[in-house]
Amino acid sequence: MATTTSNATPAAAEDGSPPPEVVRHGSAKGGWFRRTGLSHLVGILALAFSIFPILFVVSASLNPTGTLSSATLIPREVSLVNYQELFDGSFPRWFVNSLVIASLAAAISMLISACAAYAFSRFRFKGRRTGLMSLLLVQMFPQFLAIVAIYLIFAEITELWPVIGFNTSAGLILLYLGGALGVNTWLMKGFFDTIPKDLDESAKMDGATHFQVFFGIILPLVAPILAITGLLGFIGAINEFLIASIFLRQDESKTAAVGLYGMIADPLTKNAQFGEFAAGAVILAIPTVGLFMYLQRYIVGGLTAGAVKG
Amino acid sequence: MAGSTTSPPGRKASRFGLGADGTSSPLMLMIKIIGLAFITAVALWAALPLFRADNWLGLAVVAAVTGLAFYVYLSPRTVPMKYLLPGTLFLIAFQVVPVLYTVSTAFTNFGDGHRGTKEQAITAIEGASVKQVPDSTIYTLTLATDGDAATGDIVFLLSDPAAQESFVGTAEGLEPLEEGTFESPTPGGKITAADDYTVLTVPEVNARQDDITAFSVPTDDGAIKSQGLSAAFEGAPQQSYDEECDCITDATTGNVWEADAEEGSFVSQDGSQRNLAQGWKVNVGFDNFVRVFTNDTIRESFLRILVWNFAFAIGTVVITFGLGLLVALALNNPLMRGRTLYRSFIILPYAMPSIAMYLVWREMFNKDFGLINRILGTDINWFGSTASSMFAILLIQLWLGYNYMFLVITGALQSISSDLVEAAGVDGAKPFYAFRTITFPLLLVALAPLLITSFAFNFNNFTAIFLTSAGAPFPPDNPSAGSTDILITYTYRLAFGGSGADYGFAAAISVLIFLIVATVSIVSFRRTQALEEIN
Numbered sequence: 123m124a125t126t127t128s129n130a131t132p133a134a135a136e137d138g139s140p141p142p143e144v145v146r147h148g149s150a151k152g153g154w155f156r157r158t159g160l161s162h163l164v165g166i167l168a169l170a171f172s173i174f175p176i177l178f179v180v181s182a183s184l185n186p187t188g189t190l191s192s193a194t195l196i197p198r199e200v201s202l203v204n205y206q207e208l209f210d211g212s213f214p215r216w217f218v219n220s221l222v223i224a225s226l227a228a229a230i231s232m233l234i235s236a237c238a239a240y241a242f243s244r245f246r247f248k249g250r251r252t253g254l255m256s257l258l259l260v261q262m263f264p265q266f267l268a269i270v271a272i273y274l275i276f277a278e279i280t281e282l283w284p285v286i287g288f289n290t291s292a293g294l295i296l297l298y299l300g301g302a303l304g305v306n307t308w309l310m311k312g313f314f315d316t317i318p319k320d321l322d323e324s325a326k327m328d329g330a331t332h333f334q335v336f337f338g339i340i341l342p343l344v345a346p347i348l349a350i351t352g353l354l355g356f357i358g359a360i361n362e363f364l365i366a367s368i369f370l371r372q373d374e375s376k377t378a379a380v381g382l383y384g385m386i387a388d389p390l391t392k393n394a395q396f397g398e399f400a401a402g403a404v405i406l407a408i409p410t411v412g413l414f415m416y417l418q419r420y421i422v423g424g425l426t427a428g429a430v431k432g
Numbered sequence: 433m434a435g436s437t438t439s440p441p442g443r444k445a446s447r448f449g450l451g452a453d454g455t456s457s458p459l460m461l462m463i464k465i466i467g468l469a470f471i472t473a474v475a476l477w478a479a480l481p482l483f484r485a486d487n488w489l490g491l492a493v494v495a496a497v498t499g500l501a502f503y504v505y506l507s508p509r510t511v512p513m514k515y516l517l518p519g520t521l522f523l524i525a526f527q528v529v530p531v532l533y534t535v536s537t538a539f540t541n542f543g544d545g546h547r548g549t550k551e552q553a554i555t556a557i558e559g560a561s562v563k564q565v566p567d568s569t570i571y572t573l574t575l576a577t578d579g580d581a582a583t584g585d586i587v588f589l590l591s592d593p594a595a596q597e598s599f600v601g602t603a604e605g606l607e608p609l610e611e612g613t614f615e616s617p618t619p620g621g622k623i624t625a626a627d628d629y630t631v632l633t634v635p636e637v638n639a640r641q642d643d644i645t646a647f648s649v650p651t652d653d654g655a656i657k658s659q660g661l662s663a664a665f666e667g668a669p670q671q672s673y674d675e676e677c678d679c680i681t682d683a684t685t686g687n688v689w690e691a692d693a694e695e696g697s698f699v700s701q702d703g704s705q706r707n708l709a710q711g712w713k714v715n716v717g718f719d720n721f722v723r724v725f726t727n728d729t730i731r732e733s734f735l736r737i738l739v740w741n742f743a744f745a746i747g748t749v750v751i752t753f754g755l756g757l758l759v760a761l762a763l764n765n766p767l768m769r770g771r772t773l774y775r776s777f778i779i780l781p782y783a784m785p786s787i788a789m790y791l792v793w794r795e796m797f798n799k800d801f802g803l804i805n806r807i808l809g810t811d812i813n814w815f816g817s818t819a820s821s822m823f824a825i826l827l828i829q830l831w832l833g834y835n836y837m838f839l840v841i842t843g844a845l846q847s848i849s850s851d852l853v854e855a856a857g858v859d860g861a862k863p864f865y866a867f868r869t870i871t872f873p874l875l876l877v878a879l880a881p882l883l884i885t886s887f888a889f890n891f892n893n894f895t896a897i898f899l900t901s902a903g904a905p906f907p908p909d910n911p912s913a914g915s916t917d918i919l920i921t922y923t924y925r926l927a928f929g930g931s932g933a934d935y936g937f938a939a940a941i942s943v944l945i946f947l948i949v950a951t952v953s954i955v956s957f958r959r960t961q962a963l964e965e966i967n
Contacts, residue, residue: 157765157767158765158767158768158769160762161762161763161765161767161768162768163762164758164759164762164763165759165762165763165768165771165774165778168755168759168762168774168778168834168838169774169777169778171831172777172778172779172780172781172831172835173777173780175781175789175792175793175796175831176780176781176784178792178796178803179788179789179792189801190795190798190801190802191800191801193803194803195803234518234519234522235519237515237516237518237519238515238516238519238520240515241511241512241513241514241515241516245511245512247512250512253516259950260523260527260528260531262888262946262949262950262953263527263531263946263950264892265526265527265530266892266894266920267531267534267892267920267923267942267945267946268527268530268531268533268534268942269924269927270534270537270927270935270938270939271529271530271531271533271534271537271939272526272530274533275529275530275533281485282481282482282485282487282490283478283481296522296525296526297526299522299526300522300523300525300526300527300530301526301527302519302522302523303519303520303522303523304523304527307519331460332511332514333460336515357783357785360785360787361785361786361787361895363787363894363895363898363899364894364895364898364924368928371582371583372580379785379787379788382787382788382791383787383791383899386791386795392795393800393801396795399791400792402788403785403788403789403791403792406785406788407783407784407785407788410783410784410785411780411783411784413783414782414783415776415783418776421839
């Protein structure tokens with residue numbers, strides 16, 4: 123179990139060699155194993171557990187045979203033939219669809235919920251409490267529980283306005299925006315509340331309008347929470363499967379999630395298709411992992427404020 | 433618009449208009465004007481098709497929303513609404529309306545066989561009962577659709593070899609095809625192509641077989657039905673509706689079915705025949721909810737699914753929290769080298785697209801080709817028995833979820849003041865005792881809202897089940913309720929599964945799921961007093 127040292131000298135933190143005279147409390151005295159060995163052991167086990175499915179999918183994507191039965195943890199041969207086949211198929215189209223839908227949906231919903239959070243955090247108005255409570259309640263009725271109703275409503279919309287009907291990215295984005303307020307407003311409001319009100323008061327004294335206060339003062343200060351909601355919205359939309367699979371039926375309009383599912387849906391062909399599927403999974407992971415690494419410094423703080431991966 | 437005049441910014445702001453809320457710079461005014469112009473453009477674009485379809489209710493809604501938007505953005509008194517309006521409109525259109533629709537559907541028998549009105553049901557029954565009679569006209573048939581081959585409405589392209597005429601038959605009726613808009617080898621021969629219609633290939637015909645069998649073209653004497661893939665006949669209906677007795681009579685057998693307004697079906701008069709398959713949509717009150725608790729098969733599977741659903745959601749939270757806590761405590765050791773490196777790799781699964789990773793895990797558990805059986809040297813059908821299927825699902829959940837818990841616990845641990853723990857240490861408390869009595873309770877308090885949200889999320893974690901076990905294994909006596917199904921995957925199968933859609937019942941279960949999740953969440957939020965902080 124972790125030792126509960128008060129603080130360590132920088133030298134001790136730098137290298138694991140027996141630290142110089144450090145005054146410590148409790149039972150932290152002891153050999154190397156006692157101090158950090160157990161930590162390393164847990165760390166290595168956790169790391170192995172985290173890594174091995176990822177290793178498997180990367181290795182399967184490089185496996186020239188391209189079947190599930192020949193895929194191993196460490197590739198025996200390396201070739202890019204699966205990637206080549208993948209890019210000759212519909213995948214590039216699906217991937218672009220996914221990126222467009224996810225980034226637009228994430229960006230717009232971030233803006234919408236930031237606006238709402240600003241209103242809830244900075245203004246006192248009739249129905250504010252009711253509004254906040256109903257948001258919490260609506261959020262508990264996830265959109266996909268209403269999937270049958272959504273299907274029937276969009277059947278009507280497709281008749282009237284085909285541009286935002288079934289098989290269009292625009293329609294799916296609009297649909298995702300319906301969930302924007304419920305998911306993020308509470309999280310953002312909490313963060314907005316931590317920014318001192320004196321800031322906007324003094325700006326208002328100087329003649330700034332509420333619009334200038336919002337864009338000029340508040341938004342730059344809440345950048346971390348914007349990053350978090352943007353990232354979570356993006357990951358959520360990339361991973362959304364249920365609504366997209368019902369909404370997008372034509373091959374060219376599918377997102378990568380729906381397309382990849384279809385690749386190995388048939389039990390007869392999935393063994394042969396697995397290499398190509400794995401290559402698709404690796405490519406789909408690039409934007410989310412990249413964004414995640416890029417925004418990592420914001421993430422711990424933002425998550426603790428109450429977000430859940432969608 | 434009433435307030436389109438801009439007033440110069442003075443000490444007293446105008447009551448209504450572009451500059452009413454103190455906006456005075458030209459740039460801001462331009463933004464406002466462009467925004468309002470955009471709203472007007474969208475409203476006009478949305479209104480045109482509604483106008484063409486004579487949808488006056490829709491037009492009224494568009495007008496009301498547009499009016500509201502103009503009022504909110506021009507009035508100085510509606511500042512909070514200026515920020516809330518866009519999100520609220522989306523919320524109402526794509527979340528609140530579908531939810532209300534779902535709730536109202538839960539009180540109907542809507543589903544396969546109960547889709548439309550009673551009139552539509554009668555037309556369909558009469559059309560389906562059309563039989564060939566001795567003097568029926570026989571047409572040469574080409575199957576086609578109006579629009580896309582997979583989703584468009586079925587149409588019959590018909591040619592009458594005797595009269596050398598060609599027709600198009602739709603659900604509305606029979607119309608002659610004009611010369612030059614279609615191709616056929618001989619006058620009155622089989623049509624090979626036609627403008628505005630997509631001729632179906634054999635595989636496409638096979639895919640739409642059910643639609644084609646159910647389709648008929650109404651005519652004055654009866655209806656035209658297909659007979660095989662390349663012929664159609666005009667026949668007279670055998671079953672016909674009589675308004676006087678509000679019943680359907682079969683001309684050949686003499687059976688009578690009476691309309692039952694409560695069930696939305698035609699019920700056999702003497703009980704000797706089954707109800708007609710085609711019915712109509714009626715309100716059934718609380719029947720769908722009552723069925724969940726009174727029908728033995730449904731009640732049994734519902735309760736079994738509910739228990740596993742709770743075990744799944746709570747289990748996921750507990751194991752991910754447990755492992756996350758262990759790893760976070762281990763890595764929270766300032767003496768340890770390479771902590772950042774460990775951390776980056778351990779949280780990697782959280783950044784991977786979960787949809788793809790669920791599928792990868794499913795294939796790793798594949799019985800014949802999967803990595804896990806190969807490594808262990810076993811031949812286990814992981815999704816073949818209830819226990820192993822549950823084990824596999826929870827392991828996958830652990831892999832996908834513990835990283836997140838690790839992250840938030842690490843964050844929380846850093847924010848918990850070390851003074852208390854140190855003080856306990858000075859007083860002679862053992863580290864574990866200090867952890868159990870000080871750190872752990874503080875952690876729980878800090879993370880309780882997160883744990884509740886995580887529970888609510890996993891309670892309806894459709895992809896976690898659908899993409900892995902898909903509910904398997906299924907008990908032999910009930911193929912619609914699998915042993916590892918949770919309520920949402922069960923609902924999905926009821927609504928979209930192979931054995932006939934039952935939207936009304938599926939909607940009723942959706943409402944029950946909502947009630948359960950909402951109750952659990954509200955009760956636990958209240959207990960942690962997270963809600964008390966609203967001010």
